[in-house]
Amino acid sequence: MTAYSLGPLLYEGKAKRVYATDQPDLVAVEFKDEATAFNAEKRASLAGKGERNCRISALVFEWLEARGVSTHYLGVEGDRWMLVRPVKVVPIEVVVRNVAAGSLCRQLPIAPGTPLDPPLLDLYYKDDALGDPLLTEARLERLQLVSSGQLQAISELAMAVNRGLRELFGSVDLELVDFKIELGFAADGRLLLADEISPDTCRLWDRRISDQSDRIMDKDRFRQDLGGVVEAYGEVLKRVQGVCPQPRVYR
Numbered sequence: 001m002t003a004y005s006l007g008p009l010l011y012e013g014k015a016k017r018v019y020a021t022d023q024p025d026l027v028a029v030e031f032k033d034e035a036t037a038f039n040a041e042k043r044a045s046l047a048g049k050g051e052r053n054c055r056i057s058a059l060v061f062e063w064l065e066a067r068g069v070s071t072h073y074l075g076v077e078g079d080r081w082m083l084v085r086p087v088k089v090v091p092i093e094v095v096v097r098n099v100a101a102g103s104l105c106r107q108l109p110i111a112p113g114t115p116l117d118p119p120l121l122d123l124y125y126k127d128d129a130l131g132d133p134l135l136t137e138a139r140l141e142r143l144q145l146v147s148s149g150q151l152q153a154i155s156e157l158a159m160a161v162n163r164g165l166r167e168l169f170g171s172v173d174l175e176l177v178d179f180k181i182e183l184g185f186a187a188d189g190r191l192l193l194a195d196e197i198s199p200d201t202c203r204l205w206d207r208r209i210s211d212q213s214d215r216i217m218d219k220d221r222f223r224q225d226l227g228g229v230v231e232a233y234g235e236v237l238k239r240v241q242g243v244c245p246q247p248r249v250y251r
């Protein structure tokens, strides 16, 4: 028996629907099978993607919580539902890059696959209509999205997430190339990791495979029409389950 009942739809994004519940401190997130890329110009429905991303995200949040990262995560219910704390989302997409790929290589003369040590932190203004533009410190200050103290906290949290994710994925032969996270402030003012962490939001390369296309285990399979998207996500889930078996069920 569940300890809450669903309220109205609060928000529908490209990959998830967010619902209020009858409890003010609880929000329910439904993971959808829809896949989008290139600012939603490319779309498809991939049966089983939502379920895999929900599971992977839940296990990742639990792994990170165990390593001192505060997240919005409270538990899962069923195959594709996650219960989370409500947060006021910071309109910044925080990207951490360990290896050069994607937009970095399109925008700068850096060859794909170049190791980035220390990791590169890129902040983007979260606005689809504007195409999520890259932020500079001066632009951040101009927009007054966060204080300099909060910016420091965001950078530290992003690097802690990177350390935790590299430990987790590295232990199952997946190279964490880069990832995007979103953050939010809880009612008590705490900065929490929010949204999801899944092959939709991370680039992961299989260290057991040398072929540069076959090793891709993330949304680049969809972006590049490589096929086998859900199968790759399933393999990521299987490996992560090998080190953290079951997500906690919300009660």
Ligand code: UDP
Residues within 6 Å of the ligand: 093, 095, 101, 102, 103, 104, 132, 178, 179, 180, 200, 201, 202, 203, 219
């Ligand atoms: N990413 C994301 N949502 C976005 C943009 C990027 O989850 O709206 C992720 C993406 O999957 C990759 C990382 O952030 O793991 C860096 O993406 P990049 O800036 O290279 O952009 P892309 O090549 O995906 O356009």
